[in-house]
Amino acid sequence: MTASRTAAHSWISARGRRRGALAASSLLVAAVVGACGGGGSDSGGTTITLTHGYTDAEATELNTLAAQWNTDHPTSKVKLSFNGGNDNALQKTVAGFTAGNYPDIAYQYGSSAAQLAKQPKLVDLTAKVTAPGVDWNDFYPSERDATTVNGKIVGIPALVDNLSLVYNKKLFDQAGVAPPTDSWTWQDFRAAAKKLTNAGNGTYGWSYVNDGSEDTVWRYLAMLWQAGGDLLTSDNSKAAFDSPAGLAALTQLRDMTVTDKSVYLDTGNQNYLNLFNSGKIAMLWTGPWDLSSITSDVSYGVTLLPGYNGNHETISGPDIYMLFDHSAPRQQAAIDFITWLTSPKVHLQFAIATGDLPLRKSETTLPEYQTYLQKYPGDKVFVENLDNVKHVRPNIPTYAQVSTAIGQMVQSVLLGQAQPQAALDAANKQVAAALAGHS
Known part of the structure; x- marks a missing residue:
């Protein structure tokens, strides 16, 4: 590694x-x-x-x-x-x-x-x-x-x-689910994750790092951009994520995690890699840095992220x-x-x-x-x-504060502590304050 x-x-x-x-x-x-x-x-x-x-x-x-x-x-x-x-x-x-x-x-x-x-x-x-x-x-x-x-x-x-979709071929075969393709939609992804989840043996369709850090944020940003939204306005002066696109992305995460219970929430200790290697997680959104940690006995594939209305944008x-x-x-x-x-x-x-x-x-x-x-x-x-990769995160001195607000927003929704729109509104206020304080 x-x-x-x-x-x-x-x-x-x-x-x-x-x-x-x-x-x-x-x-x-x-x-x-x-x-x-x-x-x-x-x-x-x-x-x-x-x-x-x-x-x-x-x-x-x-x-x-x-x-x-x-x-x-x-x-x-x-x-x-x-x-x-x-x-x-x-x-x-x-x-x-x-x-x-x-x-x-x-x-x-x-x-x-x-x-x-x-x-x-x-x-x-x-x-x-x-x-x-x-x-x-x-x-x-x-x-x-x-x-x-x-x-x-x-x-x-x-x-x-960048982030791509890495999947365990054996788990897909065992569940009788067709493997991911580069034309998968969010709906295809959600349906597959649900079928690949087995509460009885502790198997999950997907994993999401939910420690509130940038690791939590950047997967959400890819979904936000796919849905046509953005984190900030073009001049980086105001928040832009409290939008229909931001709500769509956060609702998808809520539905898969809270409703379907098909997502393993990693605490930031990267245990998802151990679980992927042991056949307990079927899919990861991850980058090339993780490939060297996948054990040789795991047959895996890599494809594009599932998309929204044909947009498979990723993040780098x-x-x-x-x-x-x-x-x-x-x-x-x-x-x-x-x-x-x-x-x-x-x-x-x-x-x-x-x-x-x-x-x-x-x-x-x-x-x-x-x-x-x-x-x-x-x-x-x-x-x-x-x-x-169509966007990059904003090059502004306050990005760390913006990221913290978004990380807390996603974390609260995935833990079932807040509804998507309420979490968006709260994060919007935090980001607005951070940007105003450094204008």
Whole structure:
């Protein structure tokens, strides 16, 4: 289980979460590790620092690529610095500004973009992404949107994911239910989940993480968008989810959980994976990060999320590299390195080593992409599903507060503590207050 697959879409650091915390240290990057402020001018060259929270396969491959770059660019070198885990990335970077030892490049969750966009040392990449070799439009739209704050490009895509429907083939066969298809409706999904549920032996059709965290929120957001709604207005100034679309999505969740009792409510401890592996849960809405935790004896399939009126939109939580200015030579070296690191052939090499999804559409046209699919056949649908990402969560400093309100709203309905419309109204007031307090 790899670092990006444990926290790829953690849009608020409170979601420290997920499939185990990231390691407190990593010997895998020792060969090129350096202190955050360790960049500078060597004799006859420039050295920059990249901070990250990768462990395991990602750390190993990033180490390999950094060493490759340093061999090929003896006058423009990069040092890697492990920041203690990506959940600490924002805090460590902000502390670096105070101490004066901030990195040249920092791996950050997409949720950090709005906060760090205010830093005077941030490198504005808006004009720079038009340079030869960047091919900005080759990145998936959701990735480009995640790097943009108030019209300014503040980062380069580092990782992308999405939610798809993962299902246990054996449970479908045993229940005599036809397997999911990419044309399933919400009604098809609800009916199948009900048939796949057996209270007598503790089997559930679906699982939903109901701890009120962002893990609770982002599945709801996919349903909200499918139904034609949105979280906030286009200028991010007001709530927009208290709508017919918001009600439809929340009612579907209520009906499946409270009425049908076909949903296992996970408390945030990710026990749903153990239950999926033991044949007690038939379907998950999850991402590629969970595939490596599915045991080899489970025959599973992957397809698109069930849709609403033909809309099978999904959700993604891209992570980004953000660049900070120390000097003109170091800034240029950082741009050159990150352009190379995220170029199609180099990133596909990284993806083959780690199982991360391709960052660029052109990666799927390279011959080596077939090697990737042979090694990670379950990722094929996740890659194709990147075309079904039409929205990103708003890049605003108050997103954590907005997420908390939505998480509490969904949680209260799934626990049977509130009716959908009353929960929507209560959350609407919370979000309005949060937005007004930071207008």
